[in-house]
Amino acid sequence: MKSTDQPPAIFIMGPTASGKTDLAIALAEQFPVGIISVDSAQIFRELDIGSAKPDIETLAKYPHKLINIREPSEAYSVGEFIRDAKEEMVSITNAGRVPLLVGGTMLYFKKLLEGMAELPPADAEIRMSILKRADDEGWPVLFDELRRHDPQTASKIHPNHSQRIQRALEVLYITGETLSDQQSKSQGNGIVHEYNIAQIALIPQDRRLLHSRIEERFHQMIIDGFVDEVQLLHFKDDLTEDLPAMRSAGYRQLWQYFDGDICLEEAINKGIFATRQLAKRQLTWLRGWSDLNEIYIDHKNKFIDTQNLCDQVLKILEYSSILPTQVGISYLSSERNP
Numbered sequence: 001m002k003s004t005d006q007p008p009a010i011f012i013m014g015p016t017a018s019g020k021t022d023l024a025i026a027l028a029e030q031f032p033v034g035i036i037s038v039d040s041a042q043i044f045r046e047l048d049i050g051s052a053k054p055d056i057e058t059l060a061k062y063p064h065k066l067i068n069i070r071e072p073s074e075a076y077s078v079g080e081f082i083r084d085a086k087e088e089m090v091s092i093t094n095a096g097r098v099p100l101l102v103g104g105t106m107l108y109f110k111k112l113l114e115g116m117a118e119l120p121p122a123d124a125e126i127r128m129s130i131l132k133r134a135d136d137e138g139w140p141v142l143f144d145e146l147r148r149h150d151p152q153t154a155s156k157i158h159p160n161h162s163q164r165i166q167r168a169l170e171v172l173y174i175t176g177e178t179l180s181d182q183q184s185k186s187q188g189n190g191i192v193h194e195y196n197i198a199q200i201a202l203i204p205q206d207r208r209l210l211h212s213r214i215e216e217r218f219h220q221m222i223i224d225g226f227v228d229e230v231q232l233l234h235f236k237d238d239l240t241e242d243l244p245a246m247r248s249a250g251y252r253q254l255w256q257y258f259d260g261d262i263c264l265e266e267a268i269n270k271g272i273f274a275t276r277q278l279a280k281r282q283l284t285w286l287r288g289w290s291d292l293n294e295i296y297i298d299h300k301n302k303f304i305d306t307q308n309l310c311d312q313v314l315k316i317l318e319y320s321s322i323l324p325t326q327v328g329i330s331y332l333s334s335e336r337n338p
Contacts, residue, residue, distance in 0.1 A: 007093045008322035009195040012102040013109060014202030015279035017214045018297050019306060021054055024102040026310040028062050034092030036065045036085055038103030041248040044072045046233060049226045050250040072245035073238040075122040081108050098322060106285035115190030117182045120174045130166050131242050139165060150178035163244055198320040200293045200313055201286050209298050211276050218272045230254040249274040
């Protein structure tokens, strides 16, 4: 068992549809935690069904920080997430609870751990001018411009990743310095040495099983009103498909349906495919992640139930000296006497 004087924290990471939220709630039933969402879609108001945001009743019983903190027309940077997450972690720790960060936006987790340079906040006027140029000239032209000024950053960005191209050019226009130069100035302001962190990842053994769940969940979202949710967003004059909120898997494809570019069936199929690709990228992030405790979510072609996953996490937390003593005694006793 580890011994540390650092305050404890828990990361629950994993691909979409792996059961992260249910696990976080199960842990909240066991001992005092404060849940912080690490999800770049759930930060937006009105993106509820398609982002798999916990419902109103769940949020009332188990509050999640950093959910519903931005309008869908607004931007939210990685730097802003780091600032907000740190503040929430301090507040939760001071209240005698354990920060429990749960989500699938791996870039947020990584930069929170390792730190990053202090980049300038988003500038709405510059951002709109970039988006207008993209409409007029196309993203390939802007990518070529980025490649000329900042080849190091451009080499790490796919030519179709408009959001990252936009941000890199925005930093260049605001500061007169390239994003790669800015990032080289990182102050080492990560939390990796500030907290005793148990980093836990939910991993599928059989990706086909996860893919089936993703498809089933997407169809359930359609039944629950996902199409109507996007239609209401599509009516808004201040929203376009180029905004970060509308680039989320599922939202982009249904937006294209309301633009008349594709039929509903194609939008649904493309949305499912995009969600599976998201899961693939999330798992790629986790491959080779340092100090990671992996928990398999399936066994013999079946998903493992949430309580079983919770029991496995509790054992990890006990070893990491994060599980409060009274909970550990109770848990071990119940394990010996089921």
